[in-house]
Amino acid sequence: MPFGFHIYPSIQLGTLSTLLKSHGYEAKSYYLNLHFAHQLGLPVYNELCETRQLIGEWLFSHPLFGDSPGNRKYTEIFDKNIESVCRTIDRPPEFLLEVKEKMVPEFIQWAVESIDWGQYQAVGFTSTFNQNLASVTLAKGIKDKFPSVKILFGGSNFDSEMGLEYFRAFDWIDYVVQGEAEPILPQLMQALENGGDIPPGVIHRKEGEVVLQESSAMFEGLDTYGPPDYEDYFEQLKDIDPNSPHLENPIILYETARGCWWGEKHHCTFCGLNASTMKFRARSIEQVHSDISQLSKRYDTFRFRLVDNILEMSYIDGVFKEFAQENYDLQFFIEVKSNLNKGQIKNLALGGVNVIQPGIESFSANQLNDMDKGVRPMQNIFFLKWAMYYGIDVTWNILTGFPGEIDDDYRRQTDMLKILFHLQPPIGVGDLWLERFSPYFTRPGDYGVTIKGPSEAYPYVYDGQKMDLMKIAYDFEFETENRVSPQMAEELRQTVADWKARHQSEQMPFLFFTKSLDFVTVYDGRSLEGPKKMRFEGPSAWILDFCNEKPRGLEQVHSHVQEKSGQTTLEDDAVDLVIKDLEGKKILYGERGKYLALPLPHNSHL
Secondary structure (H helix, E strand, O other): OOOOOOOOOOHHHHHHHHHHOOOOOOOOOOOOHHHHHHHOOOOHHHHHHHHHOOHHHOOOOOOOOOOOOOOOOOHHOOHHHHHHHHHHHHOOOOHHHHHHHHHHHHHHHHHHHHHHHHHEEEEEEOOHHHHHHHHHHHHHHHHHOOOOOEEEEEEEHHHHHHHHHHHHHOOOOEEOOOOOOOOOHHHHHHHHHHHHOOOOOOEEEEEEEEEEOOOOOOOOOOOOOOOOOOOHHHHHHHHOOOOOOHHHOEEEOOOOOOOOOOOOOOOOOOOOOOOOOOOOOEHHHHHHHHHHHHHHOOOOEEEEEOOOOOOHHHHHHHHHHHHHHHOOOOOEEEEEOOOOOHHHHHHHHOOOOOEEEEEOOOOOOHHHHOOOOOOOOOHHHHHHHHHOOOOOEEOOOOEEOOOOOOOHHHHHHHOOOOOOOOOOOOOOOOOOOOOOOOOHOOOHHOOEEEEEEEEEEEEEEEEEOOHHHHOOOEEEEEOOOOOOOOHHHHHHHHHHHHHHHOOOOOOOOOOOEEEOOEEEEEEEOOOOOOOOOEEEEOOHHHHHHHHHOOEEEHHHHHHHHHHHHOOOOOOOHHHHHHHHHHHHHOOOOEOOOEEEOOEEEEEOOO
């Protein structure tokens, strides 16, 4: 259902289709978001998919909650957000009210009547982010018209107490599958077919009471089933828009692993992903090769988006290096930890990774430590440097608003960003969200966090008199002790804005070096004052070259300079002065006794 992205098929539906068919059941996937997106206009739909403040939920809230006092106040409370959205989509503010009050009810009525839902024994909905009220509302329409059809729900919106509260409030839902479907859904289908006991992990009603027998089952056999089944998506897209660009070399979602191998050991404090399924499980390298091959052939594409929270490290060599060696023209979006070395980044790039999300949230050592990210600022810089060198587009943000932040954290980070203008800028700067399942949510007292209530939009979308908003919310309002001045926060934001503007201007910033036999030349175009050309010989040149491909410790630098100079003894002060000079010119970055050259090499064969 809307507002699921329409530009590629759903990994959830594709996975469930394969699962059910593997167990002998007939299954049909309906992509009703395609219909709504084309009715609304694709650019408008795309923008609404990306907009926060539960605007997608609000637009579908009218049949259920449109008469509640809070719901009627949404346009008043979030008027600036609505004005901003309407400017972006080039529509008047009244447009969204027309969508909510007229288009959505007509769409729901069409969805109920245009499909013979009565031919199915069960109709299931997957709900993530802003798909919830659209799904619940259509489910009600189906149940009203076809009372014998069993209504099932699953997805991240129905995990933990969220699912229990939605189930209690919406009595037309018959079953909620919590957590991963593979260990549970086939058993539930058997129970519906044969009248057996409902398996653990499924919320249901028994003699009018809400029942849930908890299940700790996690799916371990990722190699058990084949790749996701997307046939229905492409069939329906062809019917709606035969000339859709998404039919030509489409983006295919694929899952190589679940959970997070870093989160198993160190759960990042702000991260609400994975819920109770943090344990990391990965497909075999052979299975990944086989599935990618099948999906590429089946859907005539070379573009893939891996939905994993974090990449299995063995895939760097076992999958992407092999793809590189075969010179395949594949393209991938992946998510990784930023502590990769140059060789690993190279293998990913040559193996087809063209867009990467490395979880760079800060260049503040204190903030990264508080996040429990397990990386240092230097590793983030190193990643950006070599990703740019190998032509990988990096998608990242700077997060602020962490407990205990002070002006000095912002000052250090802002100063650091100004020397990185030659690298790819972040999408933006934003305060963190307090997410359900994150350590900040589960143990707020440990971090000096006070949870104030559900995110501010919930009371103006849902009816708080009918539902416990604390139980259904995924993100929350909170307070913490921060001592950051508004001026310092604004300087950080403005620095990022300047960085982004430079990369969209004719004065694209740059910093690179060329290496000759006896000297190194650095070309520095980071400043608006104009480019500078600096020539370095002797120890300065040796250090820049030595610290190019990976960070080097101070002792290593001293030994290297001594070796290059041919002197058996060398004054430490002399080398330290050279290091200090290079740091002063902002072309060598030092951190905890290690040094990294910031310029990119001009040589294209490293």
